[in-house]
Amino acid sequence: NIRNLGMEKVAMTVDFPCKYASSGCEVTLRYTHKTEHEETCEFRPYSCPCPGASCKWQGTLDAVMPHLMTAHKSITNLQGEDIVFLATDINLPGAVDWVMMQSCYGHHFMLVLEKQEKLDGHQQFFAIVQLIGTRKQAENFAYRLELNGPKRRLTWEATPRSIHEGVSSAIMNSDCMVFDSAIAHMFADKGNLGINVTVSMCNCS
Amino acid sequence: NIRNLGMEKVAMTVDFPCKYASSGCEVTLRYTHKTEHEETCEFRPYSCPCPGASCKWQGTLDAVMPHLMTAHKSITNLQGEDIVFLATDINLPGAVDWVMMQSCYGHHFMLVLEKQEKLDGHQQFFAIVQLIGTRKQAENFAYRLELNGPKRRLTWEATPRSIHEGVSSAIMNSDCMVFDSAIAHMFADKGNLGINVTVSMCNCS
Numbered sequence: 001n002i003r004n005l006g007m008e009k010v011a012m013t014v015d016f017p018c019k020y021a022s023s024g025c026e027v028t029l030r031y032t033h034k035t036e037h038e039e040t041c042e043f044r045p046y047s048c049p050c051p052g053a054s055c056k057w058q059g060t061l062d063a064v065m066p067h068l069m070t071a072h073k074s075i076t077n078l079q080g081e082d083i084v085f086l087a088t089d090i091n092l093p094g095a096v097d098w099v100m101m102q103s104c105y106g107h108h109f110m111l112v113l114e115k116q117e118k119l120d121g122h123q124q125f126f127a128i129v130q131l132i133g134t135r136k137q138a139e140n141f142a143y144r145l146e147l148n149g150p151k152r153r154l155t156w157e158a159t160p161r162s163i164h165e166g167v168s169s170a171i172m173n174s175d176c177m178v179f180d181s182a183i184a185h186m187f188a189d190k191g192n193l194g195i196n197v198t199v200s201m202c203n204c205s
Numbered sequence: 206n207i208r209n210l211g212m213e214k215v216a217m218t219v220d221f222p223c224k225y226a227s228s229g230c231e232v233t234l235r236y237t238h239k240t241e242h243e244e245t246c247e248f249r250p251y252s253c254p255c256p257g258a259s260c261k262w263q264g265t266l267d268a269v270m271p272h273l274m275t276a277h278k279s280i281t282n283l284q285g286e287d288i289v290f291l292a293t294d295i296n297l298p299g300a301v302d303w304v305m306m307q308s309c310y311g312h313h314f315m316l317v318l319e320k321q322e323k324l325d326g327h328q329q330f331f332a333i334v335q336l337i338g339t340r341k342q343a344e345n346f347a348y349r350l351e352l353n354g355p356k357r358r359l360t361w362e363a364t365p366r367s368i369h370e371g372v373s374s375a376i377m378n379s380d381c382m383v384f385d386s387a388i389a390h391m392f393a394d395k396g397n398l399g400i401n402v403t404v405s406m407c408n409c410s
């Protein structure tokens with residue numbers, strides 16, 4: 001376990017270019033901050049925002065919507081700030097994802113409802129909204145998800161995620177609307193669950 | 206397995222008095238509907254509404270508040286339609302109940318936050334409001350529970366339960382505000398969780 005103190009010293013004091021320099025990033029950083037920057041570097045390519053990770057597409061932000069419209073034609077797209085995201089057959093067994101697009105304020109948002117099944121059969125639902133845009137752009141918006149039932153209402157309000165960071169870490173940390181199958185059935189009608197989605201502009205950042 | 210058809214026939218056609226007749230109930234019913242009625246009979250004695258079932262007190266509705274004020278002196282009571290229910294030390298291990306009273310509109314409401322711990326260590330929180338009153342009186346109110354965090358809000362709105370039915374079945378069916386420990390920590394401040402509670406009158410029944 002011999003440490004190369006000479007090289008370590010170089011690494012501590014020399015600035016390295018970001019790994020996305022060839023895509024346009026001009027940032028140079030100490031080695032210790034390189035990974036941290038690259039994780040959120042705006043020149044990092046965008047991955048396909050569809051949940052489930054079966055699509056391996058990557059590209060620039062401008063290319064995301066054309067990709068969705070050609071490779072994921074079946075995704076419904078609704079216009080307006082206030083729409084209903086209807087998830088059908090929520091009783092389907094196993095892990096299932098429901099996806100919809102919502103367009104308003106000149107931007108496109110992707111609504112995701114994910115059902116996970118634990119080993120003991122316990123089911124959990126996660127609903128979240130992500131902007132087809134940068135993190136900075138996402139800060140200008142807020143979204144509200146609402147489940148409306150007989151004399152009951154569950155509401156979750158938050159800032160949309162950017163598709164650059166994706167939704168998987170938010171789902172893992174319950175930083176989204178979370179509910180179990182008892183609540184899903186309480187608000188569903190014949191196995192179909194309608195989620196009211198409202199996107200608004202905010203001056204909060 | 207000899208059936209007493211004679212007696213069965215009597216049971217099917219004769220009306221029985223409700224078991225709370227001596228407390229004032231004048232209802233008589235067919236045997237098959239007796240249990241169903243007695244479950245919700247307004248003359249059934251009230252149990253102590255404190256969660257956990259350690260207190261075995263029973264009595265009339267009028268006697269509930271005096272019981273709480275003498276036998277459960279430590280419960281905080283706040284006045285007003287819009288208060289903050291502060292649950293301290295939500296990281297305490299194991300199953301824990303937090304209880305508070307809220308008085309408004311000439312009625313008393315009991316706020317309950319219950320933490321359950323599954324065998325696998327997974328924690329769930331359940332928050333709910335019950336009226337010190339009858340089911341019929343409860344129908345005249347609505348309550349809203351709100352968790353407010355940095356650019357995030359979780360809201361649950363529903364009709365309060367009556368203490369006559371209690372909160373345990375609602376908690377079991379997730380018919381209340383349900384959240385896990387990740388969400389609790391997101392909204393908590395130094396282990397203390399503030400829940401905004403608003404009670405309103407409604408003309409909904």
Ligand SMILES: [Zn+2]
Pocket residue numbers: 018019020021025026027037038041042043
């Ligand atoms: Zn960079």
Ligand SMILES: [Zn+2]
Pocket residue numbers: 048049050055056057067071072
């Ligand atoms: Zn794709």
Ligand SMILES: [Zn+2]
Pocket residue numbers: 223224225226230231232242243246247248
């Ligand atoms: Zn009765």
Ligand SMILES: [Zn+2]
Pocket residue numbers: 253254255260261262272276277
């Ligand atoms: Zn008691």
